[in-house]
Amino acid sequence: xxxxxxxxxxxxxxxxxxxxxxxxxxxxxxxxxxxxxxxxxxxxxxxxxxxxxxxxxxxxxxxxxxxxxxxxxxxxxxxxxxxxxxxxxxxxxxxxxxxxxxxxxxx
Amino acid sequence: xxxxxxxxxxxxxxxxxxxxxxxxxxxxxxxxxxxxxxxxxxxxxxxxxxxxxxxxxxxxxxxxxxxxxxxxxxxxxxxxxxxxxxxxxxxxxxxxxxxxxxxxxxxxxxxxxxxxxxxxx
Numbered sequence: 001x002x003x004x005x006x007x008x009x010x011x012x013x014x015x016x017x018x019x020x021x022x023x024x025x026x027x028x029x030x031x032x033x034x035x036x037x038x039x040x041x042x043x044x045x046x047x048x049x050x051x052x053x054x055x056x057x058x059x060x061x062x063x064x065x066x067x068x069x070x071x072x073x074x075x076x077x078x079x080x081x082x083x084x085x086x087x088x089x090x091x092x093x094x095x096x097x098x099x100x101x102x103x104x105x106x107x
Numbered sequence: 108x109x110x111x112x113x114x115x116x117x118x119x120x121x122x123x124x125x126x127x128x129x130x131x132x133x134x135x136x137x138x139x140x141x142x143x144x145x146x147x148x149x150x151x152x153x154x155x156x157x158x159x160x161x162x163x164x165x166x167x168x169x170x171x172x173x174x175x176x177x178x179x180x181x182x183x184x185x186x187x188x189x190x191x192x193x194x195x196x197x198x199x200x201x202x203x204x205x206x207x208x209x210x211x212x213x214x215x216x217x218x219x220x221x222x223x224x225x226x227x228x
Contacts, residue, residue, distance in 0.1 A: 001170070001171075032211060032212050032213065033212070033213040035212075035213070035214035035215070037154075037215075043220075044203055044205075044218035044219065044220055044221055045154065045203075045215075045218060046218070047214055047215060047216045050208075050212050050213075050214040050216075051212045051214075054212070056214075056216065088153065088154055090154075090156075090214070090215070091213075092209070092213035095156070095167075095169060095170060096144075096156035096159075096169070096213070097156065098153055098154040098155070098156065099153070100153045101153050101154075
């Protein structure tokens with residue numbers, strides 16, 4: 001099973017700052033099979049990025065996904081108040097797994 | 108607009124079977140482009156993919172849960188169902204159903220709101 005390790009566990013930033021979230025896979029993952037989700041308390045996850053870098057419908061362009069192989073990154077260029085949430089990466093190779101999440105909190 | 112709604116008992120006794128249903132509205136589950144997945148999230152923890160089913164009945168399971176999980180479809184009701192046998196407290200979680208894209212790209216693009224299941228005597 002491929003393990004996804006997200007770092008940092010918690011990111012404390014102020015609105016307007018840039019957030020950089022990392023997702024590292026224990027084995028190489030096809031970029032086509034790497035996605036990112038945002039989850040707010042009491043809500044279901046929301047798809048942000050698929051194919052490592054493709055924004056889902058309605059996702060603002062301040063969200064950017066990048067990376068390949070075993071290292072992937074989600075960047076939020078300027079944090080808006082509604083962006084403070086938990087972010088998960090997800091992969092598929094032979095089965096589906098998620099990272100443990102990165103919480104972006106207000107500093 | 109596609110909507111998914113999970114339903115089922117909120118409380119299940121240890122060693123019994125957890126049964127949940129996901130009702131899909133706004134699209135047919137017989138769409139050839141999608142699978143229908145279940146994901147769960149224990150309190151305060153991350154997400155775990157349980158499995159997915161195609162309208163034809165083809166199933167895909169998380170290896171760690173495969174021995175206890177059965178997914179099924181009811182096309183007449185546009186529903187997918189989850190059965191998880193021999194539950195323990197570790198199965199306490201919010202259970203989500205989601206539409207799964209698994210063609211060229213692999214992701215979960217539409218989610219239900221989730222339903223909380225507690226395993227307790």
